[in-house]
Amino acid sequence: MTRILDIKAVGKRFGGFVALDNVDLAVAAGERVGLIGPNGSGKSTLVNCICGALQNDSGTVHFDGVPLNGLQPHQRTYQGLARSFQLPRPFATMSVADNIRIPLLFAVHTRRGHHLSAAEADRRCHELAHSVGLGDKSDHAPSSLTQVEMRKLELARAMAADPKLLIADEAMAGLSDSEVDDIVNLLLRLNAEGVTIIMIEHIMKAVLNFSQRLVVLVSGRKIADGLPEDVLRHPDVERAYLGQ
Amino acid sequence: MGMTTELLINAVVAGILLGGFYAALTVGISLSFGILDIVNIAHPAFIILGSYIAYLMSATLGLDPIVASVVALPFFFGLGALIYQVYYLSFERRGQDPMRGLAFFFGLLIITEVVLIMVFGVDYRYVQTAYTDVTLHYGIIDLPMRMLVPFVVALLLVAVLILFLSRTFTGRMIMAVSQDATALRLLAANPVRIKRIAFALSVATASVAGALLIVIQPVEPSIGREYIGRIFAICVLGGLQSLPGMVIGAMLLGIIESITATFYGPSWAPAVSFSLLLFALAFRPAGLFGR
Amino acid sequence: MRTPTFLLVSLVLGAVLFALARALGNDYLFFAGYTVLQYLVLATGWNILGGYTGYVNFGASAFFAIGAYTSVVLQKACPLPLPLMVVAGGLVAGLIGLAMGYLTLRLRGAFFAIGTLALAVVLQTIVVNWDYVGGSRGAYVLRPADIQIAGLTLPYVQYLFGIMIVLAAVAVTIARAVERSRLGYGFATIRDDEAAAEACGVPTLRLKLLATVLSGALMGMAGAPLPYFIGYLQPSSTFGLDYAINAIAMPMIGGTTSWAGPVIGAVLLGTLQQFATVTISSVANLLIVGLLLIGFVIVAPNGIIGLLQKLRRPASGTSRTHHMLRGLR
Helix, strand or coil: CCEEEEEEEEEEEECCEEEEEEEEEEEECCCEEEEECCCCCCHHHHHHHHHCCCCCCEEEEEECCEECCCCCHHHHHHHCEEEECCCCCCCCCCCHHHHHHHHHHHHHCCCCCCCCCHHHHHHHHHHHHHHCCCHHHCCCCHHHCCHHHHHHHHHHHHHHCCCCEEEEECCCCCCCHHHHHHHHHHHHHHHHCCCEEEEECCCHHHHHHHCCEEEEEECCEEEEEECHHHHHHCHHHHHHHHCC | CCHHHHHHHHHHHHHHHHHHHHHHHHHHHHHHHHHCCCCCCCHHHHHHHHHHHHHHHHHHHCCCHHHHHHHHHHHHHHHHHHHHHHHHHHHHCCCCCHHHHHHHHHHHHHHHHHHHHHHHCCCCECCCCCCCCCEEEECCEEEEHHHHHHHHHHHHHHHHHHHHHHHCHHHHHHHHHHHCHHHHHHCCCCHHHHHHHHHHHHHHHHHHHHHHHHHHCCECHHHHHHHHHHHHHHHHHHCCCCHHHHHHHHHHHHHHHHHHHHHHCHHHHHHHHHHHHHHHHHHCCCCCCCC | CCHHHHHHHHHHHHHHHHHHHHHHCCHHHHHHHHHHHHHHHHHHHHHHHHCCCCCCCCCHHHHHHHHHHHHHHHHHHCCCCHHHHHHHHHHHHHHHHHHHHHHHCCCCHHHHHHHHHHHHHHHHHHHHCCHHHCHHHCEECCCCCEEEECCEEEEHHHHHHHHHHHHHHHHHHHHHHHHHCHHHHHHHHHHHCHHHHHHCCCCHHHHHHHHHHHHHHHHHHHHCCHHHHHCEECHHHHCCHHHHHHHHHHHHHHCCCCCHHHHHHHHHHHHHHHHHHHHCCHHHHHHHHHHHHHHHHHHCCCHHHHHHHHHHCCCCCHHHHHHHCCCCC
16 A cells, blocks of 8 residues: 555644644545544644644654655645645636636646646646536636535635645535535545545535545544444544534 | 943933833734734824824913823724724725725825825924923933833823723723624624724824823924834734733833944934844744734 | 737837927926836836735835935946946845845735835935935935937936836836736735645745845836936935835726736826926825825725726626636637
8 A cells, every 4th residue: 555645643732722632644545535523623733734734843744755844835735735725715816717727837837747838728727617517617706606616616726736635624514415415426536536535524424425434533633543334433433423 | 330331221221211102102003903903004193193283282272292192082082983984894894805904004194194294394393391301310320201201101001001901891892802703793792893992092092102202202294104113013022912012022122222322323223123123023923922 | 919019019109108208399298207107117016016916015115215226326336327227226126125025925914014114114224324325415416418329419308218118118018927927827826815825836935035026126127217317315205105105006096906007007196196296285296195095995996997897897797707807818
């Protein structure tokens, strides 16, 4: 098994508050991992530490063999790590197509042997927009999109970076059942193309449908890591969720 | 005791007195920027406005400028409330980018300064009080009253505000709204009204600070801009949300400036504060005392 | 329109303007024209950082003054032909921009803005205390009465006007080229959402530094010919409010998202101020600028360009948003 993401003993504090405590996580290439945990358990902090929005205080993060400690977010994206944001953060003054274009211009275009001509970039933008069902809205501004369309744009934009690993951070919060299925299918398709995916979610149905492996974070600590059926029967996990 | 040591001690003492005054200048920004997160760079212009109003009342009504500034407090409070209302309706509610908010206050800064120039001209104005020329002597230490009185008043002002924010209901709501407007709404309080009061208070402090300024030195409309860097340097040094921290930052700046002026000449003093600000921003943006 | 073509068109327009001024023969036109074009370059330079990336620089007058004082220093130490002085002014101001960037760009927008103010005061204090450039007393620069160019004898003010025309054409061409390039996309993402930009692979710090250097250089070039224009340079006015507020007001009133905004703002506001200075007073014109700035920022945040777009497509929805959006066409 090639480890595409190797997190060892990662810790993060905010003043006196311990957000992450000695977290280990190894993700194999091509895996579908679900990350769950109660609110405030440190899931977002972990994502931010992996992606570089925050720097971990202790421990190491290795991506495809490359040590990430100290690297800026854009450098990590260049390495092949991509994320979608919990609350969609589109570039408001650009069209949907241009939003998708940004990672193509900056993450993909600068990789060795990956130079894209303007025509190729255009084509890829529309292709990606189409693949998430936003094909006929490529010229629209993000402000005219619905909630679920904005989530799809987030994912399309993350996909535009041509990642080896995609972290989908609560991409389905507040969506209807069919919309949730839409997004899950999108991620499954992506995974089938070879992208490793970490899904952070509260919607149990989606996580269980999707994940090959489940990781549970509570109060900054990993308390379970394994097959979904096993993890759900774990006494600590039951305790963490029964209190909800 | 050597001449240099005597100079140094007096420089430090002068610096402390100056620092107290700087605290009065800065406390308004601690409220608007530190607590409300509004970058009111027009604050120094309001301070100068306070100086001129104190000057006017002193010249026409014969009032002591500091007393005059207290009389003028309601006017400044109202001005602050009005400005906040415009700011809120135009920017905060619309969720506009911060650039426009900054430009708004910059425009206010310019307008205030230009109006003062048009009304009063560019000549320096000063006031003469009962204590302007009095200096107390304690051994080798000189305490000019024109610095000592503002020092005392300044510390009183800051103390009153600290008490207000920690002991009164409105004051605690102001501290709360800076942290969680939603929780405040659940308490059936109106966050906008609370913020408006806080901002109005911050502008009101400019009235008193302005009077203290004109007691210390002659003023003309453009000197406000010299103080922008000092004020924000103190905020950054002292930590944005700690008023006691701000006072210490103010003293620190006062002392450093005073020593620089004494040994290297007064024309270098502004560079000191602004350089300090630049380096503080570059290396310790959370301030010496943290946020 | 491709970039070299645009430059050519701008230069041709400039040449026409120059010929017109000479035909009308009124000296005042050259003075006024120089002033307006100087503001155009200043505003265009400011907008590359302030408008494109959203980082507001309150110390524009410092960069402008650095350009002017570089000319003063060169004039004393090693006089160069004016075009080279302009380049030198740009280089020095660009370096200052780089230094400022290193010190302040890691900060939130508001702290950055304050940092720029701080820098402006530090630079002013240094100049005031530096006797070589005249300190607070100021510096006199002898301006020749005329100059020989390509067999023609031009009055010096006309020469200055011509230099500023070329500079304006270059500045606007650069701004437009940046806007339409990959760099322009990167700048816009920084303005819209810096954290998201980083996540998308945009090297935000590097781009911001580039923007500060470019912006500083252009503003410095706008100031480089100033000593020859007014003959006497004084720190209090060169570092003054005038340039700082116009550098901000002109792009904000014209529209910050495009190269055309600063141009519109500079031409309209510059001409207005020329009128006001002559008819009312030079202080009154700053009041007008201040009021207009506040008015536009509240009522028309996208400036005149934004207003024109709203007029052209009154219907809401895709067509209007389409027009407001950028794109490599």
